[in-house]
Structures are given as structure tokens and as C-alpha cells.
Amino acid sequence: MALKHLLFFAISMTLMAGPQVVKAQGPLPLPDEDLPVPGEPTQPAPRPNPAPKPRPNPGKPPATTPVPPSYPNQPGNGNYGTEQKVIYVQRRVMNERFNLFALAGVNHQRYQGCIVDSVSVNVMGSDIRTQIGLLINGNVDQWVNSPQRYFEFRPRYQxxxxxxxxxxxxxxxxxxxxTIALNIRCNGNGGQYPNPGPNPNPGPNPNPGYCDPNQQGQVFPVQLNVWQRLVGNARFELSPYFNWQQYRGYRLRSVRFDAVSFMNVSYVDFAVNGVFLGRSQVGPWNQAYELFAQNVVIGQNAQNFTFFTQGDLEIRNVTLFLEDCGNNQPVPPPQPPRPR
Structure with missing residues (x-):
């Protein structure tokens, strides 16, 4: 009976108090995106890139004074010594010609009178049929067959x-x-001959017809109207074009001519009184060639001037450069060519 009253009391209290309702506290926040998701690998959160720092502005650089290039061996100023001009090739060369003065930056006015003692060539290897030659004013000075290492060209004449x-x-x-190197030597006055003073003509030569090799006189050209085609092994005399008796006592400095070969290569030799001065290798294009003479005095050891040719070529515009040896003789005008 007591249990029955207790159960009734509990039910009554429940009806009087009513159901306990829990007040909602609002929706829960969503998880952050960088939190790991179950079942997926964990990845670190990306770091924000920092803002770039401004670079310091150094401002306008200070003005610089250009330094002129140094030329240790300037002729005419009493400077002297040796200098080497190096041309860096560093490649394989096939049938090519190198203009040394242009590639080495040799200025003719600044280096006027300086002497090229030698040309050094550093070769790593060559084909067995290769030839390397030194050409001076378009004329062949010397050749080397199949060079395999360092060698030097020394010009036969100064x-x-x-x-x-x-x-x-x-x-x-x-x-x-x-590499190819030019070895240049400059004397005190930059040249072989002394610079003429205020009176370059000291007076009459005590020995007419004799030229002092240490005295530089006035050089003038004598142009010959030559236009001759030569075939094979030919001989061409300049006697009909040049009257040597009119220039007795003058020194022959050089002979210049234009030539063109109608073959691949032709050759021209120039001889004075049967003595050969040099050979020019003529190519298939019109070009000027020049051969230099030493101690050749007209009337003394020079009366006959002859071209000897090999090949099919044409010679034009022959010019003889003569030097007045100080005989106090007026330079006569060149004689017109004789008709052939």
C-alpha cells in the first residue's frame, strides 16, 4: 500500500513540474578550413607571401671621365719598344684570308714607320694538304705546309x-x-729613316748617280700607260713605256700595278737587270699589287725592267715610284708612252 502511494506521489510531481526543456544556445561554428579532414592526408597551411621591400634608389651615378687609349709606341714622339697585337681566332678555318692590320687595330698613321718583326700563329692541328702563307701587299712572302703547332713568319724584307x-x-x-699575333717594334723616331729636319735637302750630292741609303729624298710616281694581257709563261718588257735615261741617278723604291687572273691563280715576277725583286700571286679579281726594291739606282744597276708571268692574266696601270737622291736635279715630267 505504501509503494502504491509512493508511485502516485512521483507521478503527481512530474505533472506539476512539467518537462525540462533545454534552451538552445544557437548554431555551433563550422570548423576552420585548415583543420584536417578525417581520411585525408594532412597538409600544412600556405604561408602568406610577404610584401616586397622597396629597393633603394642609388640615384644618378657620378660622371666619369673617359680615359684615352694608351699607345706605348707612338712614332715621331721619341717613344720606342715592342708591342704584340693578338688576334683571337679560336675556331676551325677553311680557305680563309685574315687582314692582320684591320683585325689587330693597327692604325697606319699612328704606327707609321714601325716594323713588323714577325707574325706568330698558334695552330692546334691542320689537314695534311693545308698551306698557310704570309702575304705582304698582296704578294706571297712565304708558305708553311701542314703546320701542327706554334710557328712564326719572319718577313724576308723589313x-x-x-x-x-x-x-x-x-x-x-x-x-x-x-691565335695570330703581330710583333711590332718601334724605333725612337718610329721608322727606319730619320725624320727630315727643316732643310731636308742638304745640297748637291758629291757623287752624282749615287744614292745614300741613310738619306731619304722626295718620292714621286711615274705612271706608265700599260694594258697588256699575257698567256702562259710570258715575258713583258717595260722599255717601250719607260725611258730610264731620263731618270738616271734616281732610286727605284717600288713598282705598283693592277692585275687580274683569268684562271684560278696566276703569278707575276718583276726583275731589274735580270735580278728578281719578288713574286705576286694574282687572284681572279682586279687588285693592286706592289713590290719593293732595295738599293736599285737607275743607270747604276737598273736599266731593264721586266715582268715574268705564269698563267692567263692581265696587267694594267704600272707605276714606278722613284726617289730623288739629292742630286739637285729637277724632276722631269714623265715621258708619254711610246706607241707599240
Whole structure:
């Protein structure tokens, strides 16, 4: 009976108090995106890129004064010494010709009278049929067959810049060349002959017809109207074009001529009284060639001037450069050519 009253009391209290309702506290926040998701690999959160720092502005750089290039061996100013001009090739060369003065930056006016003692060529290897030659004013000075290492060209005659207008290295065949160097020597006055003073003509020569090799006189050209085509092994005399008796006592400095070969290569030799002065290798294009003479005095050891040719070529515009040896004789005008 007591249990029955207790159960009734509990039910009554429940009806009086009513159901306990829990007040909602609002929706819960969603999880952050960078929290790991179950079942997926964990990845670190990306770091924000910092803002770039402004670079300091150094402002306008200070003005610089250009330094003129140094030329240790300037002729005419009493400077002297040696200088080497290096041309860096560093490649394989096939049938190519190098203009040394242009590539080495040799200025003819600044180096006037300086002497090219030698041309050094550093070769790593060459084909067995390769030839490398030194050309002076378009004329062949010497050749080397199939060079395999360092070698030097030494000009047979004194290569004075000014008289030598062009110096080239001609490669015929295939060769691996590293460097080509010009070894230049400048004397105190920059040249072979002393600079003339205020009175370059000291007076009459005590020995007419004799030229002092240490005295530089006035050089003038004598142009010959030559236009001759020669075939094979030919001989061409200049006697009909040049009257040597009219220029007795003058010194022959050089002979210049234009030539063109109608074959691949032709050759021209120039001889005075049967003595050969040099050979020019003529190519298939019109070009000026010049051969220099030493101690050749007209009337003393020079009366006959002859061209000897090999090949099919044409010679034009022959010019003889003569020097007054100080005989106090007026330079006569060149005689017109005789008709052939």
C-alpha cells in the first residue's frame, strides 16, 4: 500500500513540474578550413607571401671621365719598344684570308714607320694538304705546309708599316687556329729613316748617280700607260713605256700595278737587270699589287725592267715610284708612252 502511494506521489510531481526543456544556445561554428579532414592526408597551411621591400634608389651615378687609349709606341714622339697585337681566332678555318692590320687595330698613321718583326700563329692541328702563307701587299712572302703547332713568319724584307699597306695570313685548306699575333717594334723616331729636319735637302750630292741609303729624298710616281694581257709563261718588257735615261741617278723604291687572273691563280715576277725583286700571286679579281726594291739606282744597276708571268692574266696601270737622291736635279715630267 505504501509503494502504491509512493508511485502516485512521483507521478503527481512530474505533472506539476512539467518537462525540462533545454534552451538552445544557437548554431555551433563550422570548423576552420585548415583543420584536417578525417581520411585525408594532412597538409600544412600556405604561408602568406610577404610584401616586397622597396629597393633603394642609388640615384644618378657620378660622371666619369673617359680615359684615352694608351699607345706605348707612338712614332715621331721619341717613344720606342715592342708591342704584340693578338688576334683571337679560336675556331676551325677553311680557305680563309685574315687582314692582320684591320683585325689587330693597327692604325697606319699612328704606327707609321714601325716594323713588323714577325707574325706568330698558334695552330692546334691542320689537314695534311693545308698551306698557310704570309702575304705582304698582296704578294706571297712565304708558305708553311701542314703546320701542327706554334710557328712564326719572319718577313724576308723589313716590313715597315706605311710601306707595307696590307699584311695577310692566307689559309688554304683546313686548320684549327687559336691565335695570330703581330710583333711590332718601334724605333725612337718610329721608322727606319730619320725624320727630315727643316732643310731636308742638304745640297748637291758629291757623287752624282749615287744614292745614300741613310738619306731619304722626295718620292714621286711615274705612271706608265700599260694594258697588256699575257698567256702562259710570258715575258713583258717595260722599255717601250719607260725611258730610264731620263731618270738616271734616281732610286727605284717600288713598282705598283693592277692585275687580274683569268684562271684560278696566276703569278707575276718583276726583275731589274735580270735580278728578281719578288713574286705576286694574282687572284681572279682586279687588285693592286706592289713590290719593293732595295738599293736599285737607275743607270747604276737598273736599266731593264721586266715582268715574268705564269698563267692567263692581265696587267694594267704600272707605276714606278722613284726617289730623288739629292742630286739637285729637277724632276722631269714623265715621258708619254711610246706607241707599240
Amino acid at each position: 716590313a715597315i708599316i706605311g710601306q707595307v699597306r696590307m699584311m695577310e695570313v692566307d689559309v688554304r685548306g683546313m686548320s684549327d687556329i687559336q
